[in-house]
Amino acid sequence: DADVTQTPRNRITKTGKRIMLECSQTKGHDRMYWYRQDPGLGLRLIYYSFDVKDINKGEISDGYSVSRQAQAKFSLSLESAIPNQTALYFCATSDPGQGARGYTFGSGTRLTVV
Amino acid sequence: GESVGLHLPTLSVQEGDNSIINCAYSNSASDYFIWYKQESGKGPQFIIDIRSNMDKRQGQRVTVLLNKTVKHLSLQIAATQPGDSAVYFCAENTNNAGNMLTFGGGTRLMVKP
Numbered sequence: 001d002a003d004v005t006q007t008p009r010n011r012i013t014k015t016g017k018r019i020m021l022e023c024s025q026t027k028g029h030d031r032m033y034w035y036r037q038d039p040g041l042g043l044r045l046i047y048y049s050f051d052v053k054d055i056n057k058g059e060i061s062d063g064y065s066v067s068r069q070a071q072a073k074f075s076l077s078l079e080s081a082i083p084n085q086t087a088l089y090f091c092a093t094s095d096p097g098q099g100a101r102g103y104t105f106g107s108g109t110r111l112t113v114v
Numbered sequence: 115g116e117s118v119g120l121h122l123p124t125l126s127v128q129e130g131d132n133s134i135i136n137c138a139y140s141n142s143a144s145d146y147f148i149w150y151k152q153e154s155g156k157g158p159q160f161i162i163d164i165r166s167n168m169d170k171r172q173g174q175r176v177t178v179l180l181n182k183t184v185k186h187l188s189l190q191i192a193a194t195q196p197g198d199s200a201v202y203f204c205a206e207n208t209n210n211a212g213n214m215l216t217f218g219g220g221t222r223l224m225v226k227p
Contacts, residue, residue, distance in 0.1 A: 107167075
């Protein structure tokens with residue numbers, strides 16, 4: 001099993017619909033992240049959580065919300081999807097003691113909003 | 115705002131040649147830099163990192179060079195192989211309170227047989 005699992009892998013949804021992207025990790029790390037990737041742009045941070053009771057906005061949090069259900073689970077929601085939220089979404093977890101080496105990314109969720 | 119960016123969006127090299135991927139950063143306070151490789155359908159994978167107190171670091175077939183004077187970072191891949199075909203990202207550490215990363219836009223490396 002992958003260390004970081006994202007579901008679904010692909011999703012097409014209509015404008016205005018609510019959608020949830022799920023992420024679970026088996027690394028046992030406290031820190032989890034949601035990133036968005038657009039063509040030609042680097043990964044941009046949407047939200048991050050340093051432990052179950054800690055939720056922080058990232059660079060581009062507008063239009064998104066998150067829930068940290070447990071140490072291993074961190075879900076991202078689009079309350080009312082819009083076409084410019086079409087992107088590739090990555091979840092990650094990290095071990096702060098290892099710096100960037102401690103980051104583990106999921107395989108991504110490709111979301112299309114029509 | 116300050117950002118990390120890349121000079122070339124696509125780099126095409128012949129198998130066996132050396133590849134050089136470049137990255138410019140603008141945050142002079144950044145003290146830790148990382149290169150990631152992203153293969154199609156996968157998340158980014160750590161390749162190599164370097165701290166600002168170094169100007170060169172070598173790994174297996176990869177070397178990262180840091181020039182703080184001109185705020186430039188490069189990734190050199192020796193004897194490029196078809197398996198090296200991927201998108202490569204540089205990233206910088208931006209938060210001393212945690213290992214938060216700011217990513218560059220990515221360069222696609224294509225290896226011709």
